[in-house]
Amino acid sequence: MARQPGKQRSGTAKNAAPPIEIDASALPPLGMPAARFLRDYWQKRPLLIRNAFPGFESPIQPEDLAGLACEEGTLSRIVAHDRERDGWMLRHGPFDEALFPDMPHHDWTLLVQDVDKWDSDVAALLEAFDFLPRWRIDDIMVSFAAPGGSVGAHVDQYDVFLLQALGHRRWQIDASENPSPEFRNDVELKLLREFHPTHEWLLRPGDMLYLPPGVPHHGVAEDACLTFSVGMRAPSAAELLGDFVDTLAADADESLRYRDPDLAPAKDPAQIDDDAMRRAIEALNALRMNDPERLGDWFGRFVTLYRNAGEVLAPPEGAGDAARSRIEVEWDLQHGATLERHPYSRMAWRKAGRAARLYVNGQGYDLPVRDAKSVANAKGIDGAAYAALSDRGRDCVHELLQAGHYSLATGSEEEE
The missing domain is CATH 2.60.120.650 (Cupin)
Known part of the structure; x- marks a missing residue:
C-alpha cells in the first residue's frame, strides 16, 4: 500500500494538522x-x-x-x-x-x-x-x-x-x-x-x-x-491509586477511625444515611490524601521504583567499596577516582519548601536544592563534584555508596 504522509509546508494554514x-x-x-x-x-x-x-x-x-x-x-x-x-x-x-x-x-x-x-x-x-x-x-x-x-x-x-x-x-x-x-x-x-x-x-x-x-x-x-x-514509564491510574492507598494505610495512625459523637436515634437501623457517609468521608480526609507535600513525597518514592527491572544491593559487609572507610574514599576522589552510579539506580528530586528531597529507588533524602540537582543529574561524581557538595550532600553520597548505588572507579582500575 502507498504511504500517506502529511504535506510539509513552511506556512501552514490555520488549523492545519502538523506534518506526519x-x-x-x-x-x-x-x-x-x-x-x-x-x-x-x-x-x-x-x-x-x-x-x-x-x-x-x-x-x-x-x-x-x-x-x-x-x-x-x-x-x-x-x-x-x-x-x-x-x-x-x-x-x-x-x-x-x-x-x-x-x-x-x-x-x-x-x-x-x-x-x-x-x-x-x-x-x-x-x-x-x-x-x-x-x-x-x-x-x-x-x-x-x-x-x-x-x-x-x-x-x-x-x-x-x-x-x-x-x-x-x-x-x-x-x-x-x-x-x-x-x-x-x-x-x-x-x-x-x-x-x-x-x-x-x-x-x-x-x-x-x-x-x-x-x-x-x-x-x-x-x-x-x-x-x-x-x-x-506510564503507570495506570489503578497502579497509582493502589500504591498510594497502600502507603497511606501503612502509615496511618490507628487512632484515626470512623467516629459519630453526633449520632441521633436511627429512623431505620438498616439504612446507611447521609450523615454516615459524611462521617466516612471525614475519616478518609483525616489521612490527608490531598496534602500536596505528602502526595509529592509518595510520588517521588513511587516513580523511582516503578518498573525497576533490576535491584541495587549493598556489597557484603567488609567487601568491595563497603570495606573502605570514608576517609579512604575521599582520598581516592581527591586523587582522580570517580563514583560511578549503578545502572539500576534511579534518581529524581523535587522541591520541599526551601530545600529539596532526593529520591533514589524509593528512598527519600533531605538535601539543599543545589545538592539534590547535582546528585540526581550526575552519572558519576568526581572529586570536584564531591567537594562542591554541602556536608549533608556528602553524607548522602557516602550513604548511597554504602548501599550500592555507586562504585568507586580509580584510575588504576580503568588502565587495567
Missing part, C-alpha cells in the same frame, strides 16, 4: 525545537522523523544482543511467526548460546529489555532525549529481527521512540480516530484482532518513529535488522 513526516537532518533528533514537538506531537499524533540521527552507526551488533540474552538477570524474549497458520510462539530467556546458530533465517525476533543498563554506549543515546524528564524514561529495549521478523500488530499504552539502528524495517500505523481495540484470543501475545493501517514507511538506520500511547502499529524486518525502542 519530517526530515531532521538540520536539527536532529526531532527536526524542530523540543517545545514545538511537545506542543504538536507529544501524546497527540505520531511522527516519522527521517535522519533523526544522521549517519547513525549502531553501538551494538546482533551477536552482542544474542550474548546479552544469554545472561542471567536480563529480560529477553523470542517471538516467532508461522505465516502459514498465522501462529505465534513466545519464549522467555535467558537463552542457551547453542540456540541461536540453529534459529531459522526468517520470521523471528529477539527482544532484550534494559540494554541501556548493560551497555554504556546504548545508554549514551538517552542524552538526546533530555527534553523529557529522565524519570519518565523507562529503558531502551533492543530487538533483532531476522528477515520477516515481527511481533505482530499491537498497541502500547505508553509513548515510544522507535530508532532504526541496523538494516531496514517496514512500519505500518493506524492513525485513524477510533482504531479497533479488540485483541486476538488465540495467541499468547496481545495482538490486535483487526489492523487497518493508514500509513506505511520503510525506515533506514538513523530514522525514528514516534508513537503516542494507543496508536496501533506493526513493524516487519525487510532484512536482518536492529531496532532501539525508547519507552516511557
Whole structure:
C-alpha cells in the first residue's frame, strides 16, 4: 500500500494538522525545537522523523544482543511467526548460546529489555532525549529481527521512540480516530484482532518513529535488522491509586477511625444515611490524601521504583567499596577516582519548601536544592563534584555508596 504522509509546508494554514513526516537532518533528533514537538506531537499524533540521527552507526551488533540474552538477570524474549497458520510462539530467556546458530533465517525476533543498563554506549543515546524528564524514561529495549521478523500488530499504552539502528524495517500505523481495540484470543501475545493501517514507511538506520500511547502499529524486518525502542514509564491510574492507598494505610495512625459523637436515634437501623457517609468521608480526609507535600513525597518514592527491572544491593559487609572507610574514599576522589552510579539506580528530586528531597529507588533524602540537582543529574561524581557538595550532600553520597548505588572507579582500575 502507498504511504500517506502529511504535506510539509513552511506556512501552514490555520488549523492545519502538523506534518506526519519530517526530515531532521538540520536539527536532529526531532527536526524542530523540543517545545514545538511537545506542543504538536507529544501524546497527540505520531511522527516519522527521517535522519533523526544522521549517519547513525549502531553501538551494538546482533551477536552482542544474542550474548546479552544469554545472561542471567536480563529480560529477553523470542517471538516467532508461522505465516502459514498465522501462529505465534513466545519464549522467555535467558537463552542457551547453542540456540541461536540453529534459529531459522526468517520470521523471528529477539527482544532484550534494559540494554541501556548493560551497555554504556546504548545508554549514551538517552542524552538526546533530555527534553523529557529522565524519570519518565523507562529503558531502551533492543530487538533483532531476522528477515520477516515481527511481533505482530499491537498497541502500547505508553509513548515510544522507535530508532532504526541496523538494516531496514517496514512500519505500518493506524492513525485513524477510533482504531479497533479488540485483541486476538488465540495467541499468547496481545495482538490486535483487526489492523487497518493508514500509513506505511520503510525506515533506514538513523530514522525514528514516534508513537503516542494507543496508536496501533506493526513493524516487519525487510532484512536482518536492529531496532532501539525508547519507552516511557506510564503507570495506570489503578497502579497509582493502589500504591498510594497502600502507603497511606501503612502509615496511618490507628487512632484515626470512623467516629459519630453526633449520632441521633436511627429512623431505620438498616439504612446507611447521609450523615454516615459524611462521617466516612471525614475519616478518609483525616489521612490527608490531598496534602500536596505528602502526595509529592509518595510520588517521588513511587516513580523511582516503578518498573525497576533490576535491584541495587549493598556489597557484603567488609567487601568491595563497603570495606573502605570514608576517609579512604575521599582520598581516592581527591586523587582522580570517580563514583560511578549503578545502572539500576534511579534518581529524581523535587522541591520541599526551601530545600529539596532526593529520591533514589524509593528512598527519600533531605538535601539543599543545589545538592539534590547535582546528585540526581550526575552519572558519576568526581572529586570536584564531591567537594562542591554541602556536608549533608556528602553524607548522602557516602550513604548511597554504602548501599550500592555507586562504585568507586580509580584510575588504576580503568588502565587495567
